[in-house]
Amino acid sequence: MTQETPKQTADWPIEVIRSAKRRKSVSAELKSGVLVVRAPAAMSDDDLAPIVEKLQKRLQKRLRPVPQTDEELEQAARRLNKQYFSGKLRWQSIRYVKNQEKRFGSCTPMQGTIRISHRLAVMPKWVRDYVVMHELAHLKEANHGPHFWKLVNRYPRTERARGYLIAVGMEEDL
Numbered sequence: 001m002t003q004e005t006p007k008q009t010a011d012w013p014i015e016v017i018r019s020a021k022r023r024k025s026v027s028a029e030l031k032s033g034v035l036v037v038r039a040p041a042a043m044s045d046d047d048l049a050p051i052v053e054k055l056q057k058r059l060q061k062r063l064r065p066v067p068q069t070d071e072e073l074e075q076a077a078r079r080l081n082k083q084y085f086s087g088k089l090r091w092q093s094i095r096y097v098k099n100q101e102k103r104f105g106s107c108t109p110m111q112g113t114i115r116i117s118h119r120l121a122v123m124p125k126w127v128r129d130y131v132v133m134h135e136l137a138h139l140k141e142a143n144h145g146p147h148f149w150k151l152v153n154r155y156p157r158t159e160r161a162r163g164y165l166i167a168v169g170m171e172e173d174l
């Protein structure tokens with residue numbers, strides 16, 4: 001038996017308001033986290049369902065956060081380097097990669113290359129900064145020993161960010 005991929009379900013509760021004044025058009029807008037749908041009184045639920053789904057998808061697409069760019073990643077790394085490492089760290093490249101779904105990042109200190117999971121590009125900046133901080137610290141300390149954490153903990157939101165990443169199912173690099 002093959003497992004069916006789960007159908008994308010509604011992210012918002014839906015409230016349908018039917019109006020006799022409406023003839024054909026259906027509209028949807030987000031109000032305090034509820035998708036308010038206005039539809040003609042005469043329209044059947046079966047006819048309405050695909051239209052709502054379409055409107056919902058359109059809205060989801062519009063509200064999707066714009067992913068940050070590699071350039072912004074580089075800027076964050078420079079800022080953190082200056083703030084927490086006296087600007088002494090050097091790296092070759094830092095960029096988002098798509099082949100790390102579970103791990104938040106990786107660093108190859110010998111080459112000075114840092115890769116950050118593309119999932120971070122749409123997460124809050126303070127979480128992204130923690131991950132950049134973590135990978136920058138690996139330029140000095142390859143393992144996760146006490147010296148490493150001493151460096152990373154200079155970033156005040158370290159604990160909160162680690163909790164956030166666990167909650168979204170992301171693991172630390174190894």
Ligand SMILES: [Zn+2]
Pocket residue numbers: 134138144172173174
């Ligand atoms: Zn690490």
